[in-house]
Amino acid sequence: MKTRIKDLRARLNLTQADLASMVGVRRETILFLEKGKYNPSLKLAHKVAAALGSTIEEVFIFEEEDLL
Amino acid sequence: MKTRIKDLRARLNLTQADLASMVGVRRETILFLEKGKYNPSLKLAHKVAAALGSTIEEVFIFEEEDLL
């Protein structure tokens, strides 16, 4: 699962820690999401997208394998 | 978290078991999702939406509290 979190975050001049506190998670959680290291819960995905002024479908990039 | 799974599923004449096998989860998982009993992973949400010919934002209904 790839994401556009890093790009969108940079565009808004937010650090990982900034975004983490906006969303109510630890900084490492944002880091792991950015690196595609795990598959977030739907609510967390929604909160991240909202904090970035965007939608889930815009922030998270689904690949073919995500359907298997 | 509310969803439109039940409606969309009925519109496509799919049983819970049908949808579950399309998505690769147990029937109970679909049941619990329909009833809002848990917060799915993003990939599962995506698979369910795709199986229903829809998008995550159309299938899952986010409420204010989902941002807290």
Add this chain to the structure above:
DNA sequence: ACATAATGTTAGATATACAAAACATTGATA
């Protein structure tokens, strides 16, 4: 009314998202 399909419920096991904390590395800036 009976059979069967569909839906709903419950309980225990497993995998993993996420927390927490500590430390390492990179990058910017004075």
Add this chain to the structure above:
DNA sequence: TATCAATGTTTTGTATATCTAACATTATGT
């Protein structure tokens, strides 16, 4: 180059999504 902010890594612990399986209830059709 020394300092500090930002990012990255690792480990351990906890909460919960999901699985498995068995059974209960509610439709639906004959």
